[in-house]
Amino acid sequence: MTGFQGRHFLQIPGPSPVPDRVLRAIDMPVIDHRSAAFAELGKAVLSGSQKIFQTSGPVIIFPSSGTGAWEAAIVNTLSAGDKVLMVETGHFATLWQKMARRLGLDVEFIPGDWRHGADPAAIGEHLAQDKDHAIKAVMVVHNETSTGVTSRIALIRKAIDDAKHPALLLVDTISSLGSADYRHEEWGVDVTVSCSQKGFMLPPGLGFNAISEKARAKAKTGGMPRSYWDWEDMLKPNADGFFPYTPATNLLYGLREAIAMMLEEGLENVFARHKRLAAATREAVTHWGLEVLCQNPEEYSPVLTAVVMPPGHDADQFRKIVLENFNMSLGAGLTKLSGKVFRIGHLGECNELTLLAALTGIEMGLSIAGVPHRAGGVDAAMKLLEDRTSANAANHLKLIKT
Numbered sequence: 001m002t003g004f005q006g007r008h009f010l011q012i013p014g015p016s017p018v019p020d021r022v023l024r025a026i027d028m029p030v031i032d033h034r035s036a037a038f039a040e041l042g043k044a045v046l047s048g049s050q051k052i053f054q055t056s057g058p059v060i061i062f063p064s065s066g067t068g069a070w071e072a073a074i075v076n077t078l079s080a081g082d083k084v085l086m087v088e089t090g091h092f093a094t095l096w097q098k099m100a101r102r103l104g105l106d107v108e109f110i111p112g113d114w115r116h117g118a119d120p121a122a123i124g125e126h127l128a129q130d131k132d133h134a135i136k137a138v139m140v141v142h143n144e145t146s147t148g149v150t151s152r153i154a155l156i157r158k159a160i161d162d163a164k165h166p167a168l169l170l171v172d173t174i175s176s177l178g179s180a181d182y183r184h185e186e187w188g189v190d191v192t193v194s195c196s197q198k199g200f201m202l203p204p205g206l207g208f209n210a211i212s213e214k215a216r217a218k219a220k221t222g223g224m225p226r227s228y229w230d231w232e233d234m235l236k237p238n239a240d241g242f243f244p245y246t247p248a249t250n251l252l253y254g255l256r257e258a259i260a261m262m263l264e265e266g267l268e269n270v271f272a273r274h275k276r277l278a279a280a281t282r283e284a285v286t287h288w289g290l291e292v293l294c295q296n297p298e299e300y301s302p303v304l305t306a307v308v309m310p311p312g313h314d315a316d317q318f319r320k321i322v323l324e325n326f327n328m329s330l331g332a333g334l335t336k337l338s339g340k341v342f343r344i345g346h347l348g349e350c351n352e353l354t355l356l357a358a359l360t361g362i363e364m365g366l367s368i369a370g371v372p373h374r375a376g377g378v379d380a381a382m383k384l385l386e387d388r389t390s391a392n393a394a395n396h397l398k399l400i401k402t
């Protein structure tokens with residue numbers, strides 16, 4: 001942005017702002033990716049990533065966007081003609097479903113209203129009816145970035161287990177990992193898909209697959225024709241910290257730093273911070289008299305909040321006013337929500353004061369755009385954050401002492 005002083009406020013739900021520490025870590029000479037120095041970096045990021053995915057199993061890092069990591073998950077574990085069960089939680093679930101069809105999968109797509117997460121009971125019913133186990137995988141999006149709704153993965157796992165169904169569980173955590181509580185191993189997920197530019201606080205360019213033993217075994221004997229995305233090709237050199245082709249070296253420097261930052265704060269504190277900021281955002285939105293798109297409080301996203309624009313007002317026009325006046329980007333409504341919602345990202349490099357500044361820009365924008373609202377939403381958010389600061393300070397003291 002030119003013509004503005006101060007930082008651009010990138011309050012979209014990914015890509016998210018990159019912390020200075022991470023930017024400085026990336027600002028390094030490129031090194032030989034076959035050297036001993038590289039192997040140390042490779043080992044550090046591969047084992048560090050396991051901590052963020054909360055798994056003791058392998059995590060694979062591709063030079064790719066999240067979409068590439070989606071494809072890797074599919075081509076390693078499924079074959080053309082395989083039946084899979086997916087749920088229409090929003091724009092991203094719909095795109096993943098399109099990809100699955102293009103790759104020849106037979107998709108059963110449970111319809112949704114884009115205001116709720118994947119319903120564990122509906123998944124359980126579909127699986128219970130599938131007596132011959134034709135369904136080879138259940139594929140869901142953990143945090144639907146287009147709607148600000150999370151799906152409850154532990155309950156979906158339970159539904160699969162209760163149906164005694166052998167389907168693999170594939171989960172997109174592209175916008176949730178590193179922001180919302182997520183446990184690959186404990187929740188029995190077979191492939192967790194993620195990428196670098198959202199909760200990981202990195203620039204775009206890295207795609208991730210965390211994989212279970214069951215998924216790896218499936219890949220060894222099956223899957224689709226593949227080369228670039230092949231897990232085993234990756235895992236062999238990964239054992240010594242290397243990659244089969246040129247990795248995104250400088251992003252890996254950044255990844256090492258971002259992982260260190262998350263572990264210093266403590267994952268529990270990272271998750272609590274995101275929940276606190278999300279609660280403050282909803283407090284402001286409801287005070288303004290606007291509606292949060294997510295309709296189930298148990299599924300509120302800690303990563304972003306999608307806000308419904310009152311009828312007769314265009315969300316994109318409002319976003320334009322905010323951008324032009326206050327140098328802040330808000331997320332657009334995607335496909336069927338286009339013009340109807342705007343999305344506030346509160347993930348990664350975001351704290352109380354960053355959020356309050358963002359909410360202030362939104363409140364001023366509502367006034368300028370002539371969108372009917374009750375003033376004082378920022379005050380309401382401040383109150384909520386004030387009430388929760390004691391817990392925050394206690395955490396901080398604990399961190400300083402340890």
Ligand SMILES: *Cc1c(COP(=O)(O)O)cnc(C)c1O
Nearest residue numbers: 065066067092143145174175195
């Ligand atoms: C951003 C996003 C994607 C797509 O990731 P790219 O890096 O743009 O390919 C997929 N799923 C979800 C949930 C996302 O938020």
